[in-house]
């Protein structure tokens with residue numbers, strides 16, 4: 001099987017042919033968050049490579065010393081920073097400052113949602129950065145690199161923002177890439193994560209989102225630049241990429257990172273059905289499985305049964321609220337009823353499902369929190385999935401941030417954008433819940449992530465390995481454990497809120513939840529390891545069956 005760090009061999013032909021005269025002595029360094037694979041950097045790198053440039057990708061999680069050393073050795077013409085999470089801005093700034101303090105004089109540019117939507121603030125907050133590449137970056141970065149290499153004027157390039165004296169100049173914006181299939185397949189220079197020995201890989205079938213949720217920076221990102229907001233790739237190209245990744249690199253699990261997988265309305269549904277036909281034509285069905293993110297209002301029994309039979313195994317939905325008022329404030333344009341119906345359909349079809357949920361939003365009251373918990377109980381009390389929730393955060397560029405600012409309720413900073421609740425006691429609830437059951441729902445290693453990872457393994461085994469009776473009893477024990485854990489979480493939230501509302505202070509029992517959490521985690525690990533130990537030969541058969549495909 002090929003190693004993934006040579007995946008840059010795979011590029012498709014477009015009108016951007018390599019330049020024979022390219023000066024290869026001046027490489028480009030791209031730095032970003034690489035965990036689980038950064039497709040944005042992958043597309044930028046592949047576009048530059050196809051044109052003949054050499055590119056080095058560095059993981060932002062590497063130590064500053066390591067990054068400095070590589071940059072000193074490479075002496076790049078440009079260092080591009082990919083800021084996809086707004087709250088990382090101070091860390092990016094610190095890294096740039098460190099590099100400058102150590103004599104790095106390359107051009108520094110930055111891209112991503114926050115820099116694109118708030119270019120002036122980015123240039124103000126990061127004095128070390130020379131330019132911002134706004135919105136989709138492939139063609140703008142390419143032009144910037146070539147202008148710098150050939151010492152041409154770069155300040156006239158469309159899509160760039162830069163400082164001029166004390167002011168900021170934002171050049172006219174570049175159109176979004178009209179035909180996504182003119183871009184090369186992304187460079188995937190990262191170690192793929194595995195689930196039960198199966199290699200996973202992120203992939204995109206489309207870019208943009210047609211909806212307008214008030215808390216989301218995505219639709220603002222794709223609407224601010226000229227061009228079509230949603231662009232969908234040809235099914236033949238999507239499947240060609242999947243087949244290549246499967247045949248050459250042994251990928252069996254594809255994670256579609258599309259914000260809203262194309263299923264909305266008749267023509268997108270036709271697109272999805274033709275994807276199924278193409279997967280059939282390329283004989284991938286039965287060999288691979290795939291995950292999508294979508295909205296609840298596209299989930300229909302027949303359509304999803306067809307997708308399931310073609311490999312769909314996991315559906316992520318941003319449910320966000322269990323109250324009509326909450327859904328209104330978030331501008332989800334969906335009803336509680338539609339959310340419930342979608343979950344019912346997915347359960348009936350035997351698909352794994354996960355969800356995003358904002359227990360706290362700017363309209364939160366004690367009543368809405370109680371209603372939200374009732375909703376969570378309704379969907380997750382059966383132990384089908386470990387429940388999660390968070391607080392809505394007003395990211396830059398979002399309509400809800402503007403509303404909160406107009407109301408004088410916005411506070412916090414770029415790292416922690418925040419707001420005042422209408423009833424200040426809700427803030428006490430939020431803090432108390434964070435302290436008591438934060439470890440249930442926050443961070444990559446929280447209780448919900450651990451439990452849902454175990455469920456993930458189950459679905460992968462069910463869909464990619466031969467059937468085996470032992471799975472049923474393992475599933476039954478996971479269900480019991482998930483139910484137990486969800487129930488503690490829901491009860492804690494309910495009692496904390498009621499107690500704060502009544503000013504009673506009777507939730508102290510929940511301050512000692514640590515040992516219970518540890519016990520659940522220990523039971524989970526024990527049960528999971530026991531299952532693996534008891535079924536080793538069957539698991540090995542399953543793992544090797546799919547790994548050998550790519551050998």
Ligand code: B12
Pocket residue numbers: 033034035036037038039040041043044079080081082083084085086087109110111112113114133135136137138141204216217218257258259390395396
């Ligand atoms: C995949 C993904 C992840 C993956 C990250 C994988 C990775 N290493 O990249 C995982 C699952 C780990 C993840 C986690 C989280 N994510 Co996330 N994630 C995404 C998602 C769905 C897709 C990213 C993607 O592949 N986009 C496709 C590529 C092609 O587009 P792109 O990244 O925007 O890049 C283009 C341009 O921005 C630009 N560009 C980008 N970088 C650069 C750099 C340079 C130099 C240049 C020139 C141009 C440029 O050019 C690129 C090509 O056109 C986005 C939504 C989205 N549509 O972007 C959310 C998103 C980035 N995530 C988000 C959030 C909030 C999170 C979490 C905090 C969620 C949570 N509550 O835990 C965590 C944070 C993890 C952490 N570090 O602590 C938010 C960020 C909001 C914000 N404004 O800060 C987003 C935008 C989703 C949202 N609903 O708003 N996420």
Ligand code: SF4
Pocket residue numbers: 209210211212213216217218219259260295318
């Ligand atoms: S939250 Fe999802 S559906 Fe809503 S606008 Fe953002 S990407 Fe689209």
